[in-house]
Amino acid sequence: MNNTVKAYAEAAFAIASAEGNLSEVEDELFRFGRILQSNDELRETLGNQRLPVERRQQIVEDLLDGKTTRSTMAIISLLVNVGRVADIPKIVDELVGRSARITGTQVAEVRSAVALSDDQIAKLTEALKARTNSDVTVRNIVDPKVMGGIVTQIGDSVLDGSVRTRLNQLRDAF
Amino acid sequence: MFTYLTILASEEGNGFWIPADIKEVIWGTLAFLIVVGLMVKLTKAPIAKYYNGRIETITEKLNEAEQARVEAESERDRVKAALADSETEKARIISEAESAAQVILAETESRAAADAEAVKQRAQADLVAARNQAQSDLSGELTRLSFGAAERVVEASLDDAAQQRLIDSYISQVGSQN
Structure with a gap:
C-alpha cells in the first residue's frame, strides 16, 4: 500500500x-x-x-x-x-x-443477499467474538451474488454459508 | 615373216590354197615352225611367270577371302553368342525385375494393409474419443441446464422469510461452533 x-x-x-x-x-x-x-x-x-x-x-x-x-x-x-x-x-x-x-478489534466483512437487521448484526457480532476471542466489528455488504445466507470474511478466514456456494459445490460434485 | 608372207601373197596364185612348189611349202613350214619355236622359247618363261604370278595372286586372294570368310564366320558366331548372351541377360533382367516387382508389390500391399489398419484404428479411437467427448459435453450441458433451472427455482423460492431463516440459521451455526 x-x-x-x-x-x-x-x-x-x-x-x-x-x-x-x-x-x-x-x-x-x-x-x-x-x-x-x-x-x-x-x-x-x-x-x-x-x-x-x-x-x-x-x-x-x-x-x-x-x-x-x-x-x-x-x-x-x-x-x-x-x-x-x-x-x-x-x-x-x-x-x-x-x-x-x-x-484491538477485528473487522468482519459480512456479505448477504439482503441487509442484516441490527439484531442479526448484534447476534453475529457476539458469535464471531466468541469464535475469535477478540472484539469484532461487523461490516455488512449487500451482495445479490450471494443469493441467500451469509459469507463472512474475518482476517484470513472465510465462513461461507451462502446458497451460491452450496449450489456451486453441488454442481462440482457432478 | 610378214615380209615373206607378203612376198608369197604378192605372187600370182596357182588356183589352190597350197603353193604349187613343194619346196616353198617345206620352207614355209620350216619357217613357220622356227618362228613358232622362237616364239615359244621367247615367250614361255614370261607367260609362265605371268601365269604363275597370276595363280599366286589368285591363291592369295582366295586365301584372303577364306580368311575373311573365317573371320566373318567367327564374328558371326561371336555376334550370335553375344546375341544369345544378351537374350540371356535380358531374360535375367526381366526375371529380376519381375521378382523385384513381386517383392515391391507384396511390400506395398503389406504396407497399405498396415496403413489401412492404422487408419482404421485411429478412426475408431477418434470415434470413441468423439463419442466420449460428445457424451461429456452433453452431460456437462445437461448439468449446466439442470443447475441453471435449479438456481432459478432456488432464487424464486428465496423470499424475504427464507432469507431471514437462512441468516438466522447461519448465525446460530456460527454461534454453536464456538
Whole structure:
C-alpha cells in the first residue's frame, strides 16, 4: 500500500476521531467503498477528470445527503476533489485496519443477499467474538451474488454459508 | 615373216590354197615352225611367270577371302553368342525385375494393409474419443441446464422469510461452533 493511501486514511481517521463518530464514519465509508467497487458507472463518473469537480461533488451530495454523517460526506468530497476516487476502497480498507489495530478489534466483512437487521448484526457480532476471542466489528455488504445466507470474511478466514456456494459445490460434485 | 608372207601373197596364185612348189611349202613350214619355236622359247618363261604370278595372286586372294570368310564366320558366331548372351541377360533382367516387382508389390500391399489398419484404428479411437467427448459435453450441458433451472427455482423460492431463516440459521451455526 502506498504512502498516499496511508496519508488519506490517516486524515480520514483524524477527522472521524475528532468528530467523535469514528465507528459510524468507518461503517459509512466502508459501504460507500464497496458500492464504488461494484458500480463501474459510478466509479467512472466520479473519477472522470473531464467533468467539472463541482459537478462530481454535486453527484456525491445528491447520493449521500441525509444518508451519511457530514464527516463521511466531507471525506468523500475531499477524495473526489483531489481525484482519488479509484483509491477510495484502498483508503477505506486502510482506515478500517488502522481503527481495528488501535481499538484491538477485528473487522468482519459480512456479505448477504439482503441487509442484516441490527439484531442479526448484534447476534453475529457476539458469535464471531466468541469464535475469535477478540472484539469484532461487523461490516455488512449487500451482495445479490450471494443469493441467500451469509459469507463472512474475518482476517484470513472465510465462513461461507451462502446458497451460491452450496449450489456451486453441488454442481462440482457432478 | 610378214615380209615373206607378203612376198608369197604378192605372187600370182596357182588356183589352190597350197603353193604349187613343194619346196616353198617345206620352207614355209620350216619357217613357220622356227618362228613358232622362237616364239615359244621367247615367250614361255614370261607367260609362265605371268601365269604363275597370276595363280599366286589368285591363291592369295582366295586365301584372303577364306580368311575373311573365317573371320566373318567367327564374328558371326561371336555376334550370335553375344546375341544369345544378351537374350540371356535380358531374360535375367526381366526375371529380376519381375521378382523385384513381386517383392515391391507384396511390400506395398503389406504396407497399405498396415496403413489401412492404422487408419482404421485411429478412426475408431477418434470415434470413441468423439463419442466420449460428445457424451461429456452433453452431460456437462445437461448439468449446466439442470443447475441453471435449479438456481432459478432456488432464487424464486428465496423470499424475504427464507432469507431471514437462512441468516438466522447461519448465525446460530456460527454461534454453536464456538
